[in-house]
Amino acid sequence: xxxxxxxxxxxxxxxxxxxxxxxxxxxxxxFLVGVTGAMLYFVYRYRRQHPGERPAPVxxxxxxxxxxxxxxxxxxxxxxxxxxxxxxxxxxTPSGAYEIQARAQQWNFLFEYPNGxxxxxxxxxRGREVKMRMSSSDVLHGFYIPAxxxxxxxxxxxxxxxxxxxxxxxxxxxxxxxYCGRDHSEMNKVVRVVSQQDxxxxxxxxxxxxxxxLPKLGEQLYTQRGCQSCHSLDGSEKVGPxxxxxxGKENHEMTxxxxxxxxxxxLRESILEPxxxxxxxxxxxxxxxxSGLSERELSGLIAFIKEQSDKAPPEGDAQEEQPTAxx
Amino acid sequence: xxxxxHTASETEEHHGEDVNYLNHExxxxxxxxxxxxxxxxxxYCVSLAAVFLIAGxxxxxxxxxxxxxxxxxxxxxxxxxxxxxxxxMMVFLFLVPSIPAILGNFVLPMQIGAKDVAFPKLNLxxxxxxxxxxxxxxxAVYFGGxxxxxxxxxxxxxxxGGGVLWxxxxxxxxxxxxxxxxxxxxxxxxKMRAPGMTWNRLPxxxxxxxxxxxxxxxxxxxxGITMLLLILEQTLQIGIFDPALxxxxxxxxxxxxxxSHPAVYIMILPAFGIMSExxxxxxxxxxxxxxxxxxxxxxxxxxxxxxxxxxxFVSGQSVVSSIVFSLITYLIGIPSxxxxxxxxxxxxxxxxxxxxxxxxxxxxxxLFSIGGxxxxxxxxxxxxxxxxDTYYIVGHFHYVMMGGSVIALLGGMHYWWPKITGxxxxxTLGKIAAGLVFxxxxxxxxxxxxxxxxxxxxxxxxxxERFTDLHQLSTVxxxxxxxxLFLVLGYALWSLAYGEKAPQxxxxxxxxxxxxxxxxxxxxxxxxxxxxTRGPYDFHLADEVFGGGDGEVDGHGxxxxxxxxxxxxxxxxx
Numbered sequence: 001x002x003x004x005x006x007x008x009x010x011x012x013x014x015x016x017x018x019x020x021x022x023x024x025x026x027x028x029x030x031f032l033v034g035v036t037g038a039m040l041y042f043v044y045r046y047r048r049q050h051p052g053e054r055p056a057p058v059x060x061x062x063x064x065x066x067x068x069x070x071x072x073x074x075x076x077x078x079x080x081x082x083x084x085x086x087x088x089x090x091x092x093t094p095s096g097a098y099e100i101q102a103r104a105q106q107w108n109f110l111f112e113y114p115n116g117x118x119x120x121x122x123x124x125x126r127g128r129e130v131k132m133r134m135s136s137s138d139v140l141h142g143f144y145i146p147a148x149x150x151x152x153x154x155x156x157x158x159x160x161x162x163x164x165x166x167x168x169x170x171x172x173x174x175x176x177x178x179y180c181g182r183d184h185s186e187m188n189k190v191v192r193v194v195s196q197q198d199x200x201x202x203x204x205x206x207x208x209x210x211x212x213x214l215p216k217l218g219e220q221l222y223t224q225r226g227c228q229s230c231h232s233l234d235g236s237e238k239v240g241p242x243x244x245x246x247x248g249k250e251n252h253e254m255t256x257x258x259x260x261x262x263x264x265x266x267l268r269e270s271i272l273e274p275x276x277x278x279x280x281x282x283x284x285x286x287x288x289x290x291s292g293l294s295e296r297e298l299s300g301l302i303a304f305i306k307e308q309s310d311k312a313p314p315e316g317d318a319q320e321e322q323p324t325a326x327x
Numbered sequence: 328x329x330x331x332x333h334t335a336s337e338t339e340e341h342h343g344e345d346v347n348y349l350n351h352e353x354x355x356x357x358x359x360x361x362x363x364x365x366x367x368x369x370x371y372c373v374s375l376a377a378v379f380l381i382a383g384x385x386x387x388x389x390x391x392x393x394x395x396x397x398x399x400x401x402x403x404x405x406x407x408x409x410x411x412x413x414x415x416m417m418v419f420l421f422l423v424p425s426i427p428a429i430l431g432n433f434v435l436p437m438q439i440g441a442k443d444v445a446f447p448k449l450n451l452x453x454x455x456x457x458x459x460x461x462x463x464x465x466x467a468v469y470f471g472g473x474x475x476x477x478x479x480x481x482x483x484x485x486x487x488g489g490g491v492l493w494x495x496x497x498x499x500x501x502x503x504x505x506x507x508x509x510x511x512x513x514x515x516x517x518k519m520r521a522p523g524m525t526w527n528r529l530p531x532x533x534x535x536x537x538x539x540x541x542x543x544x545x546x547x548x549x550x551g552i553t554m555l556l557l558i559l560e561q562t563l564q565i566g567i568f569d570p571a572l573x574x575x576x577x578x579x580x581x582x583x584x585x586x587s588h589p590a591v592y593i594m595i596l597p598a599f600g601i602m603s604e605x606x607x608x609x610x611x612x613x614x615x616x617x618x619x620x621x622x623x624x625x626x627x628x629x630x631x632x633x634x635x636x637x638x639x640f641v642s643g644q645s646v647v648s649s650i651v652f653s654l655i656t657y658l659i660g661i662p663s664x665x666x667x668x669x670x671x672x673x674x675x676x677x678x679x680x681x682x683x684x685x686x687x688x689x690x691x692x693x694l695f696s697i698g699g700x701x702x703x704x705x706x707x708x709x710x711x712x713x714x715x716d717t718y719y720i721v722g723h724f725h726y727v728m729m730g731g732s733v734i735a736l737l738g739g740m741h742y743w744w745p746k747i748t749g750x751x752x753x754x755t756l757g758k759i760a761a762g763l764v765f766x767x768x769x770x771x772x773x774x775x776x777x778x779x780x781x782x783x784x785x786x787x788x789x790x791x792e793r794f795t796d797l798h799q800l801s802t803v804x805x806x807x808x809x810x811x812l813f814l815v816l817g818y819a820l821w822s823l824a825y826g827e828k829a830p831q832x833x834x835x836x837x838x839x840x841x842x843x844x845x846x847x848x849x850x851x852x853x854x855x856x857x858x859x860t861r862g863p864y865d866f867h868l869a870d871e872v873f874g875g876g877d878g879e880v881d882g883h884g885x886x887x888x889x890x891x892x893x894x895x896x897x898x899x900x901x
Contacts (some may be wrong), residue, residue, distance in 0.1 A: 005780045013709075021710050021780070026701035035671055036693055041683065042674035043689065046610070057613045057867050063615060066388060069661065070670045076657040079707055084650055087708030091646045139483040140576060142641075142716060146782025149713040153642045155577070157570030158645055173791065177716040178642075179476045179783045181483055182403050182742035185787035 001025070010172060010193065012165040016086045018149075024079055090150070093163040097129035104134065104141035104154045105289045109174070109181035117206045120224045120295050122191045123172060124166055125199035127200030131163040133169035137289035142177030145191055153178050166193040182239075182285070183229060214296075215301025219299055230286065233308055240286060248311030253280040263314040267302050331867040339827040347847035349749070349861060362447035365848060368433030369747070372463065375421055375429060376816075379851045382416035383812065385409050390771070390805040393798045396790050406788035407474040407821045414477030419498050420461060422732055423590055426597035427508050427543075428453070430739050431536045435512060437840035437848065438530045440521025440857045445514040447794025453507035457563070460501025467493035476786060478587075481568035481579045491562060495554040502554075505593070509543030511603035512536050521839075523859030530838050530863040535600020540598070542589045542631060550586035592631040594728060596624050598735030599666055602691055605738050606670050607864040609676030609837040614864050616669040617633040623662035640711045649708060656706040663699055672732050682834070683757035687738030690765045692732025701726060701776060702813055716786075724770045732869035737764070737791060737815065744819070745833050746840060749847035750826030763811030770804025837869040871895055 002018055005025065009018055023167045046055075089128035100122070103110040112118045116208075118314050124130050134143055134154040141154040176187035192200065222228055230240035249262045255278045260266060271293065293301070358366060389409055393403050401409070401437040432450065436443050444450050467473055471489030484491055489799050516529070516537050528535075556567050557579075566572025568579040600618070608612050608875055614620060636652030670692060679685070701723040705711045714720060747752055774797040779785075783794045790798065840848075845855045861868045 004676065005777060007782045017709050017713055020707060021713075024704050024707060024710070028703065032693075032696055032700060035667060035696055037673050039674060040690055042671070042677070043679050046674065046677050046679050048611075048678045048680045052873070053611065053866065054873055055611060055676055055678045057865075058615070058676050060615060064672070065619065065665075069665060073661055074702060077658060078853060079703065080654055080657050081711050083653065083707035084713075087640075087644070087649070087653075087712070090712060108614075138602070139486060142784075144716070144782075144784065146713070150708075151715055152714050153639050154343050155643055157575065158643075173782065175782070175784045177442075178479070179407075179483070179786040181487060182407065184407075185784075185789045187609070188791075241571055283503055 007146045010168040014149045020082055023056050080290040093131050094129045097131040097163050099131045102132045102134040106138050106181055106287045109189050110224055123202055125196045126166050126169055126193050129165045134160050138287050139180050140162045140178045141180050142323045144177040146170040146177045169193050181310045214303035217300030221301050243305050243308040247306045247309035255280050261314045348850045351850050362451055364432050364436050367450050370428050371428040378416050382413050384412040387805055387809050390802040394802045396792050396795050403788040408472040411473050411476050413615045418477055422594040425734050432490050437844055437852050438533055438838050439524050442851045446511050446669035449507050453504045457504035460497045462706055463493055463497035468666045474503055481576045483531050485569050495557050499551050499554040502551045506547050509540035512540040521857050529864045531603035532600035534621040535597045535624050538628040539593050539596040542593050542609035542628050546586050546589035546591050553582040584638045588635040589631045594732045598732045601735045603740040604671050605684050608834050610674050610679045611866045612673050612677035615672035621671055623665055626662050632652045643717050653708050683761055684738045684742035686761040687734050691734045694864030698726030698730050717779035718775040718783045720774045721785050722775035749829050750822045751829045752822040760811045760814040767804050768812050769806030771801050771808050774800045835872050837872050838863050838868055842871045
């Protein structure tokens with residue numbers, strides 16, 4: 001029965017929730033069969049035999065009425081108590097839990113580990129309590145891992161948290177469950193549960209060294225920060241302009257009719273203040289949350305966008321890297 | 328059915344047989360300016376049928392989009408607008424007014440022996456205010472549509488542009504229609520009852536409407552204020568809900584559910600009332616536990632104000648609040664359970680006649696039970712953490728709202744159709760449609776319960792591959808459900824023009840609108856104010872239903888009705 005109704009269970013609290021779910025389902029089913037069965041039996045047994053029937057009134061039974069008040073009350077109080085206890089367990093984070101930050105924005109999650117590693121896949125160690133400390137940079141989002149039976153909303157004005165202890169290695173789904181706009185349904189990620197040892201190794205490797213080349217950093221940010229959902233690299237049409245051939249483009253037309261040449265300063269402004277200049281043919285749908293990028297991340301992204309174009313750098317830009325650029 | 332229908336009380340209804348509320352004046356203006364509660368019920372009926380049709384077609388489009396995991400017939404943006412409009416129209420413009428405004432308006436004064444509601448002009452105003460709300464809704468669609476979901480959660484509802492302000496204005500305005508109806512009914516029930524119509528003799532439909540009206544009057548202002556605050560925040564940049572201005576988005580959720588949970592009872596309490604009428608009439612049996620059913624409606628109406636937080640177990644409210652809200656939620660489940668048991672017990676040793684309205688009543692018992700049990704499930708704190716905002720919730724509230732309210736409304740419309748139109752619908756087609764609706768409904772929404780418990784989040788335009796099968800099953804179900812409902816529309820329209828003329832009391836019911844009102848009601852309902860001498864379901868005492876002793880059987884196989892005595896004129900409460 002559990003296999004039919006519930007997804008795989010991969011956290012320490014999942015068996016508790018599943019037991020409760022199955023208990024309520026079974027008791028409900030018994031009542032449903034009872035009620036429906038009695039109904040169908042009465043409908044058949046007391047069907048109208050001839051039109052003039054005038055059945056005698058039935059005496060109401062006080063004992064019957066009291067029993068169907070008392071028995072369900074006892075059952076629901078039992079279920080309440082059970083649910084209350086496991087809810088308290090869910091709500092109290094064990095001390096010493098390993099803390100991971102989850103940052104949500106339209107329509108992406110980013111996970112940051114204590115050593116500064118960021119990742120768009122949630123990698124967690126098996127058998128260790130993990131606390132997710134969550135914040136949103138725009139609207140409400142939700143953090144939901146069905147296999148762990150955990151869920152909590154992510155708010156823009158304060159931290160919320162959930163904790164879990166993964167018990168099975170494997171890959172699981174992570175969904176946004178608070179409606180957040182256009183690509184809400186695409187705001188899902190993968191949770192990878194690995195052994196403690198693999199986790200430590202991953203944490204070392206995934207660390208972004210300070211000397212990573214700027215375009216490489218930009219490439220990482222492009223997927224981690226969700227740029228790819230609106231800006232393609234191959235020129236295909238998406239919600240925002242493609243990055244292919246964008247840098248250096250002349251006569252780039254804006255909605256107010258002006259044109260400009262795409263240079264570093266334009267890119268910088270468009271990342272930090274998307275509403276400042278809107279490209280002709282597009283709407284201003286870009287979240288303002290990118291203004292939180294660090295200076296180095298910004299440079300990385302711009303360097304990455306530059307790489308997507310073979311056009312010559314425009315005049316205003318720093319020329320030292322391509323001193324021979326013809327104009 | 329046979330054609331010799333004119334046996335319905337040959338005695339006194341013959342005087343003004345040709346004059347009835349439908350034909351005594353016929354101009355368009357006479358309809359638009361009518362203060363007759365019956366005609367206002369029909370105005371509401373036509374408007375709400377249009378809303379239900381549009382919102383239903385949107386639902387079928389949603390199911391089509393979800394027939395495959397990727398975008399099939401529409402983009403994410405469009406899908407988001409479609410599910411939002413489906414929700415808003417179904418909840419605010421259809422379900423909230425539905426039963427009180429159509430059947431309550433039509434039936435309530437007749438059931439208590441009154442010639443109209445207490446404030447007929449206010450009643451007409453209610454319809455016009457509702458229409459203003461509907462026009463604002465159209466404006467919202469015209470000015471860019473709404474993609475917030477019917478819940479308008481901030482700060483997204485502030486960030487997204489389009490028609491949000493128009494839509495919130497529409498809900499603000501339409502709320503007044505609901506308040507007007509509620510006030511009207513409360514005063515009518517208190518002051519307009521015929522002599523002898525004591526509180527213990529009120530039909531249970533009236534009790535249901537009474538409880539509903541209390542909720543309408545007390546809760547609706549809160550959604551009005553909430554919508555007004557949203558509008559003020561957006562136009563004047565006052566920080567109330569938007570964190571960027573120092574507001575709190577969770578506050579919005581409290582305000583919203585403080586209305587929208589009681590609104591669930593606005594939708595279901597009148598449905599309970601209809602159920603009591605159908606079960607008793609078609610089992611010709613006194614209701615089991617009259618007082619328990621009547622008072623549990625009022626108890627539900629009161630407790631309904633104290634459970635809004637169960638929508639917010641994972642949204643950032645304190646753990647202690649969640650625990651308290653969960654406990655009260657269970658308390659409210661008990662009275663609903665009592666009603667189900669009482670209805671089933673009413674069938675015991677009855678004389679059960681399986682006509683279309685009764686089929687809907689039996690469907691209700693099954694579907695609403697599932698709605699109730701899944702409601703107990705999502706009230707369990709730790710289980711709700713898993714199920715919140717998944718398709719389990721979608722399945723649950725459709726079992727309650729559609730399996731409960733809409734099924735009861737359909738049953739009630741079939742039941743009172745002969746009284747409203749003076750025509751009979753085709754019973755065979757009626758039964759086929761009821762079967763299609765029942766099968767289609769379960770096929771549509773049961774897979775959604777399974778989808779949800781397996782982890783499928785709601786409000787998703789696209790989904791993962793592994794959910795495809797159940798989604799497709801649900802889509803097929805929506806076609807069967809749609810076919811059933813279109814069949815109802817078809818034979819209803821047909822019966823208006825070609826249906827057999829209805830007798831005065833085709834079901835052998837014992838309440839006043841059947842026993843003492845002509846086949847098509849007189850403009851003033853009663854020729855003489857009735858004097859009520861027994862309870863609404865005292866079939867064993869109701870000689871007017873059975874013609875006294877072993878009376879004649881009319882062509883429909885129902886005993887010839889005989890009217891209850893009239894009150895002395897000086898005591899009449901007009």
